[in-house]
Amino acid sequence: MKPFAFSRADSLETAVEYRQAEPNSAFxxxxxxxxxxTKLDVMRPSRVIDINALPLEGIERLGDDRLRIGALVTNAELARHPAVREDYPLLARAILAGASTQVRNMATTAGNIMQRTRCPYFRDVAAACNKRQPGSGCDAIGGINRMHAVLGGSEACVAVHPSDMCVALAAIGTTLTLHGPQGEREIDFADFHRLPGTTPHLEHMLGDDELIVAITLDPPLRPLGTAYLKLRDRASYEFALASAGAMLSLDDGMIGEARLALGGVATRPWRCHEAEALLVGRRAEEAAFTQAADAALAEAQPLSHNAFKVVLARQAIVRALRDAREGHP
Ligand SMILES: Cc1cc2nc3c(=O)[nH]c(=O)nc-3n(C[C@H](O)[C@H](O)[C@H](O)COP(=O)(O)OP(=O)(O)OC[C@H]3O[C@@H](n4cnc5c(N)ncnc54)[C@H](O)[C@@H]3O)c2cc1C
Structure with missing residues (x-):
């Protein structure tokens, strides 16, 4: 591990100033x-900037029925907050499907959004990885790629975005508030994570001197049936092979609004707009669910070891939609 300097930011301005003074720093x-x-030598910041003293906590209902969540709210706090459990059960379920109680007690909202891939080649400094070392190649593409992406990959990178929470944020609709030298700006969550293309080391739209200060959830769907299904190699403390987050609002068995997003199969949190469009206005039954699943995976490009993920994701979608229908009030 490379030694690093350590600073505590006591204001947003100081946090930004530290970043500007040392571009190879990390919050x-x-x-x-x-x-x-850092211990694996995959991230090698020269300075670590502790942002825990910043006033980025708190969960607040806004006048327009949206919910604003501070960047430092922990995953545990968020999942158990009454407004989240009541109005955004998909978010609570997705968070609770991830990691462990201990990790969720430490992990923060912004940190979860910014977490790096679990691709073993990214985490092994002896392997070629365009994300870690631009231009070095991708050992995953011709290697053991069972865990890798079938959607959104490129010839440079097929690493999966690992977050469960982000699947829910994609389905719900979320705005990020960023703070930088010019003050605050907002960006739609859907535009925040980048596809790898030829530059997989560029993962998001956050500027070098910016930090995330809050996220704001779109107003809740009501009435709402919701489900998060996470399929993985073991039942706990494991990342998804495929996961599906579904939200349905129903009127007399007919689908009014549908939201669907996938995890574990794509290079970024994956919203399935075509599948949603196929569901709206249909009766909430098996035929509609399987057509939606086929549409969601129509562009899938399996690698040598992960064709099973297409089947798994398809089943996850159908089951999540079925569970969302059954859970509808
Ligand atoms: C054993 C283990 C199992 C896990 N299992 C799962 C799982 O099943 N599902 C899942 O979704 N996740 C899982 N995780 C990942 C976990 O959710 C993330 O590690 C966590 O959410 C990161 O949050 P953090 O606050 O600890 O981030 P940190 O480690 O503090 O930071 C992570 C990154 O975010 C940046 N960052 C942090 N805050 C900000 C900010 N406000 N603005 C800009 N950049 C910022 C940091 O610079 C860093 O690059 C697991 C983690 C572990 C260790």
Whole structure:
């Protein structure tokens, strides 16, 4: 591990100033991603900037029925907050399907969004990885790629975005508030994570001197049936092979609004707009669900070891939609 300097930011302005003074620095919130990767030599910041003293906590209902969540709210706090459990059960379920109680107690909202891939080649400094070392190649593409992406990949990178929470944020609709030298700006969550293309080391739209200060959830769908299904190699403390988050609002068995997003199969949190469009106005039954699943996976490009993920994701979608229908009030 490379030694690093350590600073505590006591204001947003100081946090930004530290970043500007040392471009090879990194913010630390819960530290559950950053410290792992620093110990593995995958991330090598020269300075770590602790942002835990910043006033980025709190969950607040806004006048327009949206919910604003501070960047430092922990995953555990968020999942158990009454407004989240009541109005955004998909978010609570997705968070609780991830990691462990201990990790969720430390992990923060912004840290979860910014977490890095679990691709074993990214995490092994002896392997070629365009994300870690631009231009070095991708050992996953011709290697053991069972865990990798079937959607959104490129010839440079097929690493999966690992977050469960982000699947829910994609389905719900979320705005990120970023703070930088010019003050605050907002960006739609759908535009935040980048596809790898030829530059997989560029993962998101956050500027070098910006930090995430809050996220705001779109107003809740009501009435709502919701389900998060996570399929994985073991039942707990494991990342998804395929996951599906579904939200349905129903009127007399007919689908009024549908939201569907996938995890574990794509290079970024994956919203399935075509599948949603196929569901709206249809009776909430098996035929509509299987057609939606086929549409969601129509562009899938399996690798040598992960064709099974297409089947798994298809089944996850159908089951999540079925569970969302059954859970509808
Ligand atoms: C054993 C283990 C199992 C896990 N299992 C799962 C799982 O099943 N599902 C899942 O979704 N996740 C899982 N995780 C990942 C976990 O959710 C993330 O590590 C966590 O959410 C990161 O949050 P953090 O606050 O600890 O981030 P940190 O480690 O502090 O930071 C992570 C990154 O975010 C940046 N960052 C932090 N805050 C900000 C900010 N406000 N603005 C800009 N950049 C910021 C940091 O610079 C760093 O690059 C697991 C982690 C571990 C260690």
């Amino acid at each position: 630390v919130a819960g530290g559950t991603t950053l410290l792992d990767l």
